[in-house]
Amino acid sequence: MAFSTLTLARLFHGFNCRSSHSVFRLGLGSNPYSVMAFQLGVVLLAAVLFVPGLQIMFAAADLSLSQLTTILSAAFFQPL
Secondary structure (H helix, E strand, O other), X not given: OXXXXXXXXXXXXXXHOOOXXXXXXXXXXXXXXXXXXHHHHHHHHHHHHHOHHHHHHHOOOOOOHHHHHHHHHHHHOOXX
């Protein structure tokens, strides 16, 4: 869970690093490359979490829905 939370938090943080202005002021779609990088990062994280061969390689355990919800909320609401 820690690996997933930190990985997802860094992906969210990438939107904040684009400018000194708020992500809400800039808009999420103002830089399509940031959006694509975020999407690719989420796909790769999901592969590590759900593809059996990658689960073994990264020693990732199966996660319940409540654990996934905790990861998402902890990563999104992380203080900067």
